[in-house]
Amino acid sequence: DVKVTQSSRYLVKRTGEKVFLECVQDMDHENMFWYRQDPGLGLRLIYFSYDVKMKEKGDIPEGYSVSREKKERFSLILESASTNQTSMYLCASIPLWDPSTDTQYFGPGTRLTVL
Amino acid sequence: SQQGEEDPQALSIQEGENATMNCSYKTSINNLQWYRQNSGRGLVHLILIRSNEREKHSGRLRVTLDTSKKSSSLLITASRAADTASYFCATDAVGAQKLVFGQGTRLTINP
Numbered sequence: 198d199v200k201v202t203q204s205s206r207y208l209v210k211r212t213g214e215k216v217f218l219e220c221v222q223d224m225d226h227e228n229m230f231w232y233r234q235d236p237g238l239g240l241r242l243i244y245f246s247y248d249v250k251m252k253e254k255g256d257i258p259e260g261y262s263v264s265r266e267k268k269e270r271f272s273l274i275l276e277s278a279s280t281n282q283t284s285m286y287l288c289a290s291i292p293l294w295d296p297s298t299d300t301q302y303f304g305p306g307t308r309l310t311v312l
Numbered sequence: 313s314q315q316g317e318e319d320p321q322a323l324s325i326q327e328g329e330n331a332t333m334n335c336s337y338k339t340s341i342n343n344l345q346w347y348r349q350n351s352g353r354g355l356v357h358l359i360l361i362r363s364n365e366r367e368k369h370s371g372r373l374r375v376t377l378d379t380s381k382k383s384s385s386l387l388i389t390a391s392r393a394a395d396t397a398s399y400f401c402a403t404d405a406v407g408a409q410k411l412v413f414g415q416g417t418r419l420t421i422n423p
């Protein structure tokens with residue numbers, strides 16, 4: 198089974214802190230994604246990556262950056278956390294994009310609270 | 313941008329009844345997927361239906377896709393209390409190479 202893990206289930210940070218959210222997948226998938234989930238808004242794509250050192254902006258990249266130095270690891274970075282970044286963050290991965298067959302495999306999520 | 317939109321936003325039924333949730337989207341898609349999320353947990357993939365398919369079954373799940381109306385429905389038959397969760401549709405738009413999720417339907421099954 199594909200396993201996608203996230204470094205923390207719950208995280209509390211203060212406004213202005215730099216925050217790192219780590220995601221690791223163990224199935225050699227090329228594509229990795231970061232979403233945030235907020236009540237009433239569903240999932241929104243922040244950033245995604247097709248390969249090592251490659252990144253693409255999603256729908257709401259402002260205030261975030263990402264790093265993909267190794268294929269199995271995709272990090273989401275909040276350079277200066279703000280209270281409006283309090284949310285549930287979900288990481289996902291899939292192998293090379295094949296829209297006819299592939300689904301995304303999700304991690305358990307990190308609930309981030311920014312005070 | 314394209315977005316899957318679920319309807320209704322919340323649904324509450326009695327155990328044993330069937331639950332139907334709908335999803336509409338705006339542009340051409342390669343496939344449409346349904347996910348389930350229990351409170352505070354990650355997402356679990358339920359079923360994928362391709363743009364050239366009209367109906368698909370998996371256990372108590374039945375998914376239909378009408379590309380002419382740009383809509384899909386998820387039917388859960390003989391519902392159980394354990395089916396209580398939020399259900400999301402996600403569309404893979406042609407040329408977009410990413411999934412776009414809807415806001416979800418919160419389903420509550422009353423024992």
